[in-house]
Amino acid sequence: MRKRGVKSVLDVATGTGFHSVRLLEAGFDAVSADGSADMLAMAFENGMKNGDHILRVVQADWRWLNRDVHGEYDAIVCLGNSFTHLFSERDRRKALAEFYAMLKHDGILILDQRNYDAILDRGYSSKHTYYYCGEDVAVEPEYMDEGLCRMRYRFPDKSVYHLNMFPLRKDYTRRLMSDVGFQRIETYGDFQHTYREEQPDFFVHVAEKEYRMEDQEEGSYGGAVSTARSYYNSPDADAFYSSVWGGEDIHVGVYAHPAEPIADASRRTVERMASGLGLTEGSRVLDLGSGFGGSARYLAETFGCFVQALNLSEVENERHRQLNAKRGLTGRIEVVDGSFESVPFPDSSVDVVWSQDAFLHSGNRLRVLEEIRRVLRPGGRLVFTDPMAADGTDLSALQPILDRIHLDDMGSPGFYTRELIRLGFVPTEHEDSPGGFEDLRAQLVTHYGRVLEETERQEAEGLGAKVSSDYLTQMKKGLTHWVDGGEGRRLTWGIFRFTLSEG
Missing domain, CATH: 3.40.50.150 (Vaccinia Virus protein VP39)
Structure with a gap:
């Protein structure tokens, strides 16, 4: 984000506030949004506990984000595998369209998701290199099909919690982003541009809002050539x-x-x-x-x-x-x-x-x-x-x-x-x-x-x-x-x- 000159960031899935606090610590002007008032209260409290940060919090539903959150942003982040909580394709498209509308003309959306492709095609495994709930928490899918991923979390006190998510396939997510207007989308696997030999635990999509005419150059890349460039840069094509x-x-x-x-x-x-x-x-x-x-x-x-x-x-x-x-x-x-x-x-x-x-x-x-x-x-x-x-x-x-x-x-x-x-x-x-x-x-x-x-x-x-x-x-x-x-x-x-x- 620094490389792109980002200053204002909207964290649309604040949860307990972890990412919002880290954004503030890094010097970004962050606004924290979440659909849960309880989560926002927890995020605000965590901001005060971790560096006396006063979070600017807004309760908002992604589908009507522009109604509840005001202004335009250099970047929107939707992290923590949060986007997979939407089970309706109509809701997913509506949410992405709201994200797109709230970005400045050259803004970016950063959205992460679990690698459901690997789980659906080869079964669950995790390197726990970048994403994990702690050494003493056991996480595994209890049920998995193309329409539902039900994750089970076992804690040391023997308590068990479940979370239902929609298993988004990587290319499907990219197509949705493209459909709502994002022209260039780069996808990283565990923060790496290429990942031929290993299956990452998470994908991170970076989608650009900036609109380029078909005959306008992206540096030296025209519209059709830019499409080919994104394709041949993809890990799937490379492999x-x-x-x-x-x-x-x-x-x-x-x-x-x-x-x-x-x-x-x-x-x-x-x-x-x-x-x-x-x-x-x-x-x-x-x-x-x-x-x-x-x-x-x-x-x-x-x-x-x-x-x-x-x-x-x-x-x-x-x-x-x-x-x-x-x-x-x-x-x-x-x-x-x-x-x-x-x-x-x-x-x-x-x-x-x-x-x-x-x-x-x-x-x-x-x-x-x-x-x-x-x-x-x-x-x-x-x-x-x-x-x-x-x-x-x-x-x-x-x-x-x-x-x-x-x-x-x-x-x-x-x-x-x-x-x-x-x-x-x-x-x-x-x-x-x-x-x-x-x-x-x-x-x-x-x-x-x-x-x-x-x-x-x-x-x-x-x-x-x-x-x-x-x-x-x-x-x-x-x-x-x-x-x-x-x-x-x-x-x-x-x-x-x-x-x-x-x-």
């Missing part, structure tokens, strides 16, 4: 792509046979794209949407060239840097956080622009192509792949896929070819790509089918310990749509090879 999609190479593969390992086919795509580029130790390559950096490492190791790897996901970029360091490639690969809609490099500064299956995430692909033209030297090469709509496809037939990737449209071979020629590119002479495009639609079908098979195989072997069941369910549904679209010739994929004219 899934590193475990299932091929490890270092997270793009569509070129398969020698349908049962080939994904990683082998994905590396063959890289080799096929690199052939004929004429790379040397003096070449400078810009990799747009570099992911975990498999392609960048292949190019740097094979040809000795220098690679600038631009990518929107800070989580992927950190893994990329670590893998580069292990291979002794830090000096030959520069990993840069950024967007291909606003490339942070000078004009005519690179010899080759390279990209794999990234441009579909842009809401302004023409701008991406213009940026490529700007940074590429005359005579420089462009080689890229992208999952696309087949030429002439009615986009309404692709709606399930567009909904999945949160986009209004997709590129097509005709679009890319037409716009590149208009920008001064000419097709590169290559036996596999007359006219600048090598159509490999069948490979898209094979690849997404293989990823679906691998997802189901690893799921049976415990992938759910790393990736939430909701994410896997949505992923399998999405992969099926991609396979169907490719088989129905509504989708295609392939390699573009173009050269920027020197004239």
Whole structure:
């Protein structure tokens, strides 16, 4: 909160006042709200006992928060797993809308919840690292299903208490926040941004109110790119792509046979794209949407060239840097956080622009192509792949896929070819790509089918310990749509090879 310049904070689930007192001690201007008058009386008393803090308390129901609490705040905190006490989706939406309305235009909501995904999918366990009721209190679910979590608390005096809560799944909570207007939501597991190997006890959601127009940049991130950034920064996506999609190479593969390992086919795509580029130790390559950096490492190791790897996901970029360091490639690969809609490099500064299956995430692909033209030297090469709509496809037939990737449209071979020629590119002479495009639609079908098979195989072997069941369910549904679209010739994929004219 300090980093964001927060001064005024509304604690909407004050309870016994613990968080309100700590906020006051930290120098924030805090107001304490709770639906229980008894709790507020206890909070006020605890404030006096712990530092002579006079709490400003307000009794308020979340559903009518604006009626009972006045003013706007830099931040609202809803902590202590309190939001799970709402059992009606209508009440949850109403409460979040009230939170949203009480925030200033650039305010944030911080809301925590127990990791019910883990409890529902794998049973209850707790590390008791950050959240616990004390060493002498035993806590465990007495009953659990998708609609009720009944927790039992046993105390040393043999007294037993029960608490009923709604088991909110992480992604469901994020969707509710998005539905009421929050555009960017970051989720942490036990205060860590990534948590691939361990299941956290609690999730903490940080939701931003600040509204950004679709064409407004978030730093260098436009609307659609910002959505993709949040997705690829998520722990579920990070764990899934590193475990299932091929490890270092997270793009569509070129398969020698349908049962080939994904990683082998994905590396063959890289080799096929690199052939004929004429790379040397003096070449400078810009990799747009570099992911975990498999392609960048292949190019740097094979040809000795220098690679600038631009990518929107800070989580992927950190893994990329670590893998580069292990291979002794830090000096030959520069990993840069950024967007291909606003490339942070000078004009005519690179010899080759390279990209794999990234441009579909842009809401302004023409701008991406213009940026490529700007940074590429005359005579420089462009080689890229992208999952696309087949030429002439009615986009309404692709709606399930567009909904999945949160986009209004997709590129097509005709679009890319037409716009590149208009920008001064000419097709590169290559036996596999007359006219600048090598159509490999069948490979898209094979690849997404293989990823679906691998997802189901690893799921049976415990992938759910790393990736939430909701994410896997949505992923399998999405992969099926991609396979169907490719088989129905509504989708295609392939390699573009173009050269920027020197004239």
